[in-house]
Amino acid sequence: MIELISYGAFFLTLALTYAMMCLGLNVQWGQTGLFNVGIAGFVAIGAYVSALLTTPDDPARFGGLGLPIAVGWIAAAIASAIASGLLGWLTIRLRADYLAIATFGFAVVVQLAALNLQSLTGGPFGIGFIPRPFAELAPNPLLFGLVNLAVLGVVTLAVYAALEHLMRSPWGRVLRAIRENEQAATALGKQAMRFRLQAFGVGGAIMGLGGAMQGHFIGFISPENYVPMLTFQVWAMLIVGGSGNNRGAILGAVLVWAIWAASGAVISAFVPPDQQARAAALKIVMIGVGICAVLLLRPRGILGESRTVSRHIEKAKP
Amino acid sequence: MIAQTLVDGLISGSMIGLGAIGITLTYSILRFANFAHGDMLSWGAYFAFAVAGALGTFMPGLNESIGPFSFGWSLPLALIASIILTGVLALLIDKILFARLRARGSAAIILVMAGFGAALTIRSLLEFIFTSKPRYFTDALQITQPLIAGARATPDQLLSLGLAVVLVIGVHLILTRTAAGRAMRAVSENQALAGLAGIDVARTIRLVWVFGAGLAAVAGVMSGVLVQIRPFMGHDLLLPLFAAAILGGIGSVPGAMVAGLIVGLSEALCVQFVGAEWRAAVSFLILVAILLLRPQGLFGRSAT
Numbered sequence: 001m002i003e004l005i006s007y008g009a010f011f012l013t014l015a016l017t018y019a020m021m022c023l024g025l026n027v028q029w030g031q032t033g034l035f036n037v038g039i040a041g042f043v044a045i046g047a048y049v050s051a052l053l054t055t056p057d058d059p060a061r062f063g064g065l066g067l068p069i070a071v072g073w074i075a076a077a078i079a080s081a082i083a084s085g086l087l088g089w090l091t092i093r094l095r096a097d098y099l100a101i102a103t104f105g106f107a108v109v110v111q112l113a114a115l116n117l118q119s120l121t122g123g124p125f126g127i128g129f130i131p132r133p134f135a136e137l138a139p140n141p142l143l144f145g146l147v148n149l150a151v152l153g154v155v156t157l158a159v160y161a162a163l164e165h166l167m168r169s170p171w172g173r174v175l176r177a178i179r180e181n182e183q184a185a186t187a188l189g190k191q192a193m194r195f196r197l198q199a200f201g202v203g204g205a206i207m208g209l210g211g212a213m214q215g216h217f218i219g220f221i222s223p224e225n226y227v228p229m230l231t232f233q234v235w236a237m238l239i240v241g242g243s244g245n246n247r248g249a250i251l252g253a254v255l256v257w258a259i260w261a262a263s264g265a266v267i268s269a270f271v272p273p274d275q276q277a278r279a280a281a282l283k284i285v286m287i288g289v290g291i292c293a294v295l296l297l298r299p300r301g302i303l304g305e306s307r308t309v310s311r312h313i314e315k316a317k318p
Numbered sequence: 319m320i321a322q323t324l325v326d327g328l329i330s331g332s333m334i335g336l337g338a339i340g341i342t343l344t345y346s347i348l349r350f351a352n353f354a355h356g357d358m359l360s361w362g363a364y365f366a367f368a369v370a371g372a373l374g375t376f377m378p379g380l381n382e383s384i385g386p387f388s389f390g391w392s393l394p395l396a397l398i399a400s401i402i403l404t405g406v407l408a409l410l411i412d413k414i415l416f417a418r419l420r421a422r423g424s425a426a427i428i429l430v431m432a433g434f435g436a437a438l439t440i441r442s443l444l445e446f447i448f449t450s451k452p453r454y455f456t457d458a459l460q461i462t463q464p465l466i467a468g469a470r471a472t473p474d475q476l477l478s479l480g481l482a483v484v485l486v487i488g489v490h491l492i493l494t495r496t497a498a499g500r501a502m503r504a505v506s507e508n509q510a511l512a513g514l515a516g517i518d519v520a521r522t523i524r525l526v527w528v529f530g531a532g533l534a535a536v537a538g539v540m541s542g543v544l545v546q547i548r549p550f551m552g553h554d555l556l557l558p559l560f561a562a563a564i565l566g567g568i569g570s571v572p573g574a575m576v577a578g579l580i581v582g583l584s585e586a587l588c589v590q591f592v593g594a595e596w597r598a599a600v601s602f603l604i605l606v607a608i609l610l611l612r613p614q615g616l617f618g619r620s621a622t
Contacts (some may be wrong), residue, residue, distance in 0.1 A: 031426060035355070090609055097351040101557075108557055108598055
């Protein structure tokens with residue numbers, strides 16, 4: 001029983017880190033229609049920045065400043081926001097799909113940098129000894145797991161509440177207006193470019209925070225965590241859960257992560273070792289087909305976007 | 319030394335250029351960035367690999383090398399089969415996925431995302447069928463021949479370069495001199511107007527897919543002959559392909575080829591002077607530079 005609770009806490013904690021990335025993507029894609037194929041890059045920046053600031057000193061590489069975890073998380077969000085702001089500024093004013101291509105390239109370069117800048121990132125060996133919140137509870141695994149889950153749950157809930165508020169705020173409604181009809185929004189005096197950039201930056205910051213939280217929860221990061229596969233997973237989560245809906249983003253993250261983990265367990269239990277790589281490839285086919293099928297059959301996802309997000313209209317209803 | 323670097327760059331650049339032509343055509347005519355194009359290259363290579371293997375098994379005579387090249391007649395035959403099969407694959411994906419989304423009037427960015435899902439699916443399918451083990455068309459080793467200024471190249475490499483040049487000129491002539499080419503350019507200018515002028519838009523779109531996929535198949539086979547065949551080969555080329563298509567100017571066939579050569583040369587120079595581990599970053603730097611300095615590309619027209 002205790003083991004089951006422990007595993008449940010572990011699973012949910014990891015799922016919540018994905019939910020955070022998914023919430024970030026929802027600001028960019030769900031609300032504003034900005035296509036980001038470089039999620040792994042922004043997540044990696046958050047994870048590495050926080051790791052460098054909070055780990056104990058390490059003579060083999062730069063950093064290890066030993067700062068508090070909260071400082072690392074905030075810095076992670078800021079660093080990812082700056083990176084996405086710069087990339088957005090470069091491409092958003094051009095064609096919409098240039099952003100997709102540029103973010104794709106950005107993720108490639110971030111991973112390459114993590115791999116090659118050994119004196120900064122530890123190279124292929126990654127960074128270990130990333131402090132975990134409430135590490136003094138570690139001797140009691142169950143309590144430690146639950147406290148970790150609580151920390152992540154509180155942060156996720158706070159970000160969710162903030163995003164819900166933002167979505168219903170005038171700012172959030174402008175984002176939707178620009179997504180639906182840019183000309184009309186511009187005619188009403190809204191600077192589409194500026195709003196898009198802001199949304200892209202906010203989304204990037206949340207992804208960076210998600211990456212930092214994941215790094216601190218696992219305690220170790222390395223370049224191979226930030227391959228394009230991560231980007232695909234987060235996309236599948238948002239599309240399945242329902243883009244444009246923050247609850248959908250969280251639901252999709254937990255659901256897709258559950259399917260992913262379960263199919264992984266099935267493969268390792270029933271597939272002979274020499275065929276496991278093949279079965280893993282089939283797992284990825286499943287995600288790809290899933291994305292296409294949802295786009296074709298149920299573009300809204302499980303929980304679709306709500307049609308009205310204005311408090312005033314909702315209040316005016318009888 | 320520098321001459322060798324330039325030769326290497328030109329050879330890999332010609333491969334990138336061929337793939338980029340497919341991207342630039344689908345981009346300008348179907349109006350979306352097709353993320354599945356890189357994986358079309360991989361499928362082209364594996365189609366040819368399977369067909370060449372089958373031909374070689376049933377007719378061993380076809381395996382004997384032609385002249386100075388590393389492969390026998392089974393490969394050119396397999397290449398032709400692969401062009402057809404890859405074209406069929408592209409039409410199939412269009413029918414199942416993109417055509418339905420187009421019919422629904424989906425935004426371009428939804429098509430981009432669908433392409434992204436399709437890319438994931440067909441790439442992992444390759445990995446499932448053929449596993450991620452690298453494959454080779456032949457295990458014959460080729461001796462490089464001396465060229466000018468101390469640079470060396472294998473006959474295979476020179477053949478690829480020549481084939482790329484011939485194909486680019488051919489595609490350019492088709493686009494500018496034939497009725498089908500004029501129809502493609504008309505659809506790329508204005509789909510509704512082209513339809514009113516009596517052009518069969520659906521047929522033209524199919525033609526574009528077959529064209530792009532066929533060129534991707536050639537580039538994939540070439541890359542398979544010169545390097546190796548892997549499920550991720552096309553995915554790894556995707557960024558250079560996009561960089562070349564944008565650098566050349568979306569819609570410009572000669573531009574895509576010239577830009578492909580520039581990307582190939584820059585990568586070779588990077589390997590020579592900076593280090594091979596940074597090679598994959600070159601395309602991104604080119605992309606950033608072109609978006610900053612000349613977003614319409616070298617040979618493209620301004621979007622306004």
